Amino acid sequence: MLQIEQYELGNGLRVVLNEDHSAPLVAVNLWYHVGSKNERPGRTGFAHLFEHMLFSGSEHVGNNEHFRYVQSVGGVLNGTTFFDRTNYFETLPSNYLALGLWLESDRMGFFLPALTQEKLDIQREVVKEERRQRYDNVPYGTAFERMLHLAYDPDYSYHWPTIGSMDDLQAASLDDIRDFFATWYRPDNCVLTLVGDFIPAEAKALVEEYFGPIAPGGSFPHFTLERKPMGGERRETVPAQVQLPRLYRLYHLPKMGTPEWIHADLLTTVLSGDKASRLDRSLVFEKQIAQDVAAYVLPTEATGMLMLQATAKEGVDIEAIERAIDEEIARLARDGITADELTRAVNRAEIEYAHQLENYDSRADLVGMLSTYFDDPTIVNTWLDPYRASTTADVAAVSAKYLVPENRATSFFLPGK
Amino acid sequence: MTKMTIDRTTPPQPGPPRPYRFPHITRATLDNGLRVLVAENHSAPILSLRTIVKSGADHDVAELAGLASLTADILDEGAGSRDALRLAEDVGLLGGALGTGADWDASYVSIDVLSRNALPSISILGDVTYKANLPADGLDRVRSERLMELLQQRDEPATIAGKRFAGLLYGTGAYGNSVAGNPESIARITLDDIRRFYGSNYLPNNAALVISGDVTPEAAIDFARRSFGEWARGAEPARPQVTPAPIDSSRVYIIDRPQAVQSEIRIGHIGVARSSEDYFAISVMNALLGGVFNSRINLNLRERHGYTYGARSTFAFRREAGPFVVSAPVRNEVTRESVDEVLLELRRIRSGDIEDRELEDTKNYLIGVFPATVQSASDIASRLLDMELYGLPEDYFDHYRENIDAVDKDEIARVANKYIDPERVLIVIVGNAAQIREPLATLGYPLHEMDIEGNPVVG
Numbered sequence: 117m118l119q120i121e122q123y124e125l126g127n128g129l130r131v132v133l134n135e136d137h138s139a140p141l142v143a144v145n146l147w148y149h150v151g152s153k154n155e156r157p158g159r160t161g162f163a164h165l166f167e168h169m170l171f172s173g174s175e176h177v178g179n180n181e182h183f184r185y186v187q188s189v190g191g192v193l194n195g196t197t198f199f200d201r202t203n204y205f206e207t208l209p210s211n212y213l214a215l216g217l218w219l220e221s222d223r224m225g226f227f228l229p230a231l232t233q234e235k236l237d238i239q240r241e242v243v244k245e246e247r248r249q250r251y252d253n254v255p256y257g258t259a260f261e262r263m264l265h266l267a268y269d270p271d272y273s274y275h276w277p278t279i280g281s282m283d284d285l286q287a288a289s290l291d292d293i294r295d296f297f298a299t300w301y302r303p304d305n306c307v308l309t310l311v312g313d314f315i316p317a318e319a320k321a322l323v324e325e326y327f328g329p330i331a332p333g334g335s336f337p338h339f340t341l342e343r344k345p346m347g348g349e350r351r352e353t354v355p356a357q358v359q360l361p362r363l364y365r366l367y368h369l370p371k372m373g374t375p376e377w378i379h380a381d382l383l384t385t386v387l388s389g390d391k392a393s394r395l396d397r398s399l400v401f402e403k404q405i406a407q408d409v410a411a412y413v414l415p416t417e418a419t420g421m422l423m424l425q426a427t428a429k430e431g432v433d434i435e436a437i438e439r440a441i442d443e444e445i446a447r448l449a450r451d452g453i454t455a456d457e458l459t460r461a462v463n464r465a466e467i468e469y470a471h472q473l474e475n476y477d478s479r480a481d482l483v484g485m486l487s488t489y490f491d492d493p494t495i496v497n498t499w500l501d502p503y504r505a506s507t508t509a510d511v512a513a514v515s516a517k518y519l520v521p522e523n524r525a526t527s528f529f530l531p532g533k
Numbered sequence: 534m535t536k537m538t539i540d541r542t543t544p545p546q547p548g549p550p551r552p553y554r555f556p557h558i559t560r561a562t563l564d565n566g567l568r569v570l571v572a573e574n575h576s577a578p579i580l581s582l583r584t585i586v587k588s589g590a591d592h593d594v595a596e597l598a599g600l601a602s603l604t605a606d607i608l609d610e611g612a613g614s615r616d617a618l619r620l621a622e623d624v625g626l627l628g629g630a631l632g633t634g635a636d637w638d639a640s641y642v643s644i645d646v647l648s649r650n651a652l653p654s655i656s657i658l659g660d661v662t663y664k665a666n667l668p669a670d671g672l673d674r675v676r677s678e679r680l681m682e683l684l685q686q687r688d689e690p691a692t693i694a695g696k697r698f699a700g701l702l703y704g705t706g707a708y709g710n711s712v713a714g715n716p717e718s719i720a721r722i723t724l725d726d727i728r729r730f731y732g733s734n735y736l737p738n739n740a741a742l743v744i745s746g747d748v749t750p751e752a753a754i755d756f757a758r759r760s761f762g763e764w765a766r767g768a769e770p771a772r773p774q775v776t777p778a779p780i781d782s783s784r785v786y787i788i789d790r791p792q793a794v795q796s797e798i799r800i801g802h803i804g805v806a807r808s809s810e811d812y813f814a815i816s817v818m819n820a821l822l823g824g825v826f827n828s829r830i831n832l833n834l835r836e837r838h839g840y841t842y843g844a845r846s847t848f849a850f851r852r853e854a855g856p857f858v859v860s861a862p863v864r865n866e867v868t869r870e871s872v873d874e875v876l877l878e879l880r881r882i883r884s885g886d887i888e889d890r891e892l893e894d895t896k897n898y899l900i901g902v903f904p905a906t907v908q909s910a911s912d913i914a915s916r917l918l919d920m921e922l923y924g925l926p927e928d929y930f931d932h933y934r935e936n937i938d939a940v941d942k943d944e945i946a947r948v949a950n951k952y953i954d955p956e957r958v959l960i961v962i963v964g965n966a967a968q969i970r971e972p973l974a975t976l977g978y979p980l981h982e983m984d985i986e987g988n989p990v991v992g
Contacts, residue, residue, distance in 0.1 A: 404674060
């Protein structure tokens with residue numbers, strides 16, 4: 117049982133503390149409740165470009181000095197951007213807690229004075245190289261982006277990936293960056309989580325000192341997060357610079373944390389992950405028509421998605437792969453799953469969760485997520501309960517309800533470009 | 534409006550440092566020669582179990598490149614009384630994940646598992662380690678998967694660059710192959726080859742067992758005896774020779790990918806073995822040069838010029854001298870400029886031009902970050918494996934931080950001059966030849982072109 121305390125500063129900043137002295141470290145983790153879903157069509161990639169900008173200094177911290185301050189005392193740090201949130205985090209030797217708070221509060225409260233066109237130009241180039249390296253110059257690199265385009269309507273906020281488009285990145289101006297900061301980067305849109313070796317009373321005093329004076333913002337822009345049904349299956353075939361055909365599937369689900377999403381999470385472990393799982397066993401181990409298969413749910417806040425992919429072996433038609441997958445899914449819906457399969461899936465959830473809690477940094481990130489999305493970080497102590505309470509019928513039911521043609525988008529990446 | 538209430542102009546001073554100790558390690562040796570290392574840690578209900586066999590792809594001959602890793606791949610195709618599916622099911626029922634693999638120096642079997650199932654998990658680890666069934670249909674399966682994997686690598690520029698760089702540096706010697714082998718060698722490997730490699734290398738006196746996490750040392754060693762005690766000793770395998778030929782002048786190789794939107798750059802030469810007495814000085818020097826985000830090479834290429842998403846330098850410390858390599862993916866237009874900047878940084882680190890602050894920053898990073906890199910049971914298990922594999926002293930990690938701290942500027946300059954030679958580098962670039970050929974020719978080094986398999990391109 118983790119000791120979790122959450123409270124709020126006068127300016128709306130939510131603070132979560134988890135005291136743990138087993139290592140002389142402290143994890144400082146901030147979740148800003150803004151991601152690529154808060155962008156508009158034609159202005160994509162901002163949340164992520166902005167994440168890069170936040171490492172380029174603030175009023176009292178020089179360009180690149182943020183990295184230097186943290187690394188030069190033995191800290192590790194980074195930031196990531198997703199559909200629904202942007203997180204920033206550092207794990208420091210615990211006697212440097214105040215340093216982490218100073219750095220994070222400076223870029224929350226004093227970022228704009230240090231912003232320059234030159235910094236934007238450099239980071240824009242870096243992000244374009246990131247896009248080239250991770251999307252455009254590698255096989256299947258654009259598959260996720262294509263799938264989002266296919267499965268979500270152009271005006272829906274999950275239609276584009278966090279990296280954004282080259283054109284939109286090119287068009288980003290200093291004013292855009294300033295607006296984005298003023299709208300979203302504020303204490304009342306943030307959760308600050310501390311995990312590790314500190315005395316809570318001392319930590320609270322430091323947090324108040326550094327973050328208390330930062331003013332909250334005005335009203336938030338409104339976003340419609342209600343997804344319209346697809347109105348039938350969507351399919352596409354993409355010729356690509358790849359050696360082996362690959363099938364990508366997205367099944368729509370309820371959002372993360374709902375009972376059905378949890379059952380779907382267990383379902384993905386029944387479908388894939390080791391030799392004995394349904395799809396691995398049938399397609400990879402027995403029929404040997406697929407090189408690999410994978411199924412997983414994404415931790416998304418607005419609406420849920422179950423992703424499925426399978427790579428055909430050389431000379432195998434992608435249609436044969438699709439038929440074999442659909443046969444397994446139909447069999448599962450018809451005959452259900454065994455008690456052993458459920459036990460293995462719950463065990464897997466249990467050990468992955470234990471791994472996540474093991475290190476302060478991943479624990480802080482989990483706690484920050486629970487506070488941001490559910491306003492209750494103590495869920496960290498009960499998260500697995502609904503997994504353990506799930507039945508074989510629950511898992512079969514979620515499969516029968518959601519893994520159906522009218523609820524899916526299917527994309528074939530085929531060799532041939 | 535924000536208002537100032539504290540002095541934000543200078544960073545706050547740290548509190549007194551809190552004490553840190555590397556976890557206590559309990560050691561035992563079984564009658565068959567198997568070394569057992571246990572690190573007890575009850576902070577999570579997890580156990581990391583690892584067997585390490587001290588023979589890896591360095592034992593592969595060129596004709597059978599990939600033998601060590603293919604052998605590792607087939608271990609989970611059935612062991613003891615369990616066939617492949619039963620093995621996967623039983624590991625899943627224990628709440629475990631089973632992994633096998635090989636790298637240059639060693640082969641591994643691992644199970645990460647819920648600690649309440651310690652004994653049956655260690656028993657399965659033993660079966661997979663020394664009672665693998667090595668079935669013929671299992672070889673068919675892993676061979677086919679490996680061939681597909683090698684096929685897919687033809688479109689992965691970073692993989693191509695790494696392979697060609699190693700091939701040019703080490704020729705047909707072990708480090709010149711790929712751990713994964715090549716399509717011809719993988720097609721050639723027979724079940725007899727695998728049985729021979731397994732039989733002559735998977736021996737308790739050529740191995741170690743690491744148990745890290747939520748278990749007492751007494752119980753762990755008892756479980757080890759019960760599950761590994763029957764493993765029969767054998768003749769210790771001979772250590773293979775890796776005999777690279779250092780290059781005597783710089784040269785450039787272009788591997789054409791006409792559709793590439795980035796150049797994958799590799800610059801370097803043969804490095805140094807893990808056993809080097811200069812290990813700590815080289816580690817600090819490389820961290821300052823290109824080993825961490827705020828290092829010279831990354832700050833130059835990424836933060837000053839915006840050429841890349843990330844550039845780094847690495848010394849591959851292996852049993853014998855692995856490569857020293859600087860790697861960077863950069864956009865086509867700045868390929869030549871990026872090579873220039875890397876060479877400039879290699880020359881500068883040798884000149885002794887090192888600021889006090891950057892040396893202190895780098896050492897403080899390596900010293901301070903150490904506890905954060907050994908928090909989880911599996912991280913600690915990896916460190917214990919390193920100790921066994923490279924014969925590090927028992928108190929190695931207790932003194933790691935003071936050894937880093939002892940490195941000074943003169944040492945940095947000395948090892949930079951001894952182990953980095955910017956005038957004799959191999960430069961390999963996977964990219965759009967039509968766009969980068971002419972600018973690279975102006976470097977003034979001999980320029981060659983080859984295809985992704987390493988065959989020369991003529992005309």
